[in-house]
Amino acid sequence: MKVTIERTALLKSLGHVHRVVERRTTIPILSNVLLSAGGGGLQLKATDLDLEVTETAPADVGRPGATTLPAHVLYEIVRKLPDGAQVSLETGEDGGQLQLRSGRSRFSLQALPESDFPDLAAGDMAHSFKLGAGELKRLLDKTQFAISNEETRYYLNGVFLHVAETDGQSLLRAVATDGHRLARLETPAPAGAAGMPGVIVPRKAVAEVQKLIEDPEAEITIELSPAKIRFTLGAVVLTSKLIDGSFPDYARVIPTSNDKFLTVERKDFSDAVDRVSTISSERGRAVKLSISAGKLVLSVTNPDSGSAVEELEVDYDGAPLEIGFNARYLIEIASQLESDTTLFKMNDSGSPTIILDREGASALYVLMPMRV
Template identity: 70%
Template sequence: MRATLERAALLKALAHVHRVVERRNTIPILANVLIRAGDGGLRLQATDLDLEVVESVPAEVGQAGATTVPAHTFYDIVRKLPDGSQVSLEMSGERGTVIIRAGRSRFTLQTLPDTDFPDLAAGELPVRFAVGAADFKRLIDKTQFAISNEETRYYLNGIYLHAVDSGGVALLRAVATDGHRLARVEMPAPSGAVGMPGVIVPRKTVAEIQRLVEDPEGEVRVELSPTKIRVSIGQVVLTSKLIDGTFPDYGRVIPAGNDKRLTVDRLEFKSAVDRVSTISSERGRAVKLSLADRKLVLTVTNPDSGNATEEIEVDYDSDPLDIGFNSRYLLDIADQLEGDTALIRLADPGSPTLVQDRDDAPALYVLMPMRV
């Protein structure tokens, strides 16, 4: 194998693929990135057996071939090379090494055979659709914060992506929940997505897709089966296993009868919650919302350090209500809202609360209250 290419192009591709590689690996080949040189240039590939990222890079190939090198070391070498340099890769005459040259720099890396590198065979992916990059990223960005970290409920460790029919309108919907809060975001279903199986995309895959969508004007191509998903973004192809589990019937926890409507300036509310929560304990994080006619009082009481209160004007004309929430969860949801105001619909101190930008907004959030 012998190839030459621009450092910037190689660095960008390595930045995409090397993140998949875990820092600690019991299987040596999984610590490596596969480099394959051919007619189309270089093809870089990395996997952790559940997730695989492949990217093609233009290169002058003097001799076709393939090998694998330590992913993080290779990335660090290329990252530290001078801007604008040309990088050459060449299999050494010595068995099991590759030489990397750029200007006056020369590195020799140990390799492992490319034949040992595992391939995440996707099999048949019958469902296929294309969606605008900005729309797809929005689905993910506005739900991923609610993904559960609790490994025992593994079926909550991802985003549930599925198609629904809502009043005769086909929608592509993303849902995530950790049992304390729920995020549901939807968009018109693209052609090909109607009738797709409901799939749970794992947390690590979600994070990689977020990073790979760099051009909001671009297009994302999605292919999936009940067990695998493939996402193509430009020259990058990400293939991942899906979580094998049943996502709960989330519709049951979305309240329909919350009749107390609170409309508040989003940024003012967020700032007030942030200020009073300064006094809260790391474990508790509870903030009490006391609602009366056109007035909201936020209170935090910490027996160890003191208390804090703040009053803001709001649009609220229902019965007085005291309800508590985790301040961190309130701030997370406020960050996802896009409008100037937040619409919060409440029922009583023990029932789920609904948060949206406005009625019928495409993003909907449910938050469970805390006892305060």
């Protein structure tokens, strides 16, 4: 293999693919990135056996071929080369070493044969549709914070994507929950999404897609089968295994009879929660909301450090109510909302509360109360 490529193009492609490579792995080939030089340029591929990212970069191919190199080492070398440099990559006859040349720099890198590199992308994708990059990023950004970290409940370790029919309209929904809070965002289902299986996209794949979306105006092709999902963003293709499990019937935990409505200025509320929770215990993190006509009192009591109280003017005309929540969860949900005001739909101190921008908003959050 012999190929010459601009340092900027190589660094950009390596930046996209090398993140997938685990720094600690017992399988040496998984530490490497696969470089394949051919008519289309230089293709780079990395995988951790659950997730695979490929990207093709424009390059001058002198001799087609393929090899694998340590991903993080190669990324660091290219990152430290000067801007505008040309990078030459060439393997010898035996393929065991690759010579990297750029200006006066010379590196001889240990290579592993490409025949050892695993291929995750094999298989037929039965469903395919296109979605705006900005819309997909919004679906993931607004829900991923609620993904569970509990490995025992592996079926909650991702974002559930599925199509739902509501009032005669097809909606593409993203849902995540950790049992304490639930995030649900929906957008009109794109053409081709009807009939797709409900799939759970793993946390790592969600994070990589979020990082890969650089142009919100671009269009992303999404293909999926019951076991895998593939995102194509221009020259980048990300393929991921799906979580093999059943997502719980989340609709059952979204209350339908909450009749106490509280409207509050979003930023004022979030800042107040942040202030009073300063003295809460790291373990408890509970803040009490005492709600009455036109008034909300936030309070925290910590036997070890004291107490804090803050009062806010609100729009509320229901019966007085006291309810407790995890302060961090309240702040995280508030940060996902987009309007200046936040609507809380409550029932009683022991029932889940709905939080949203306004009635009928596309983003809906459910938060379980805490005892205070």
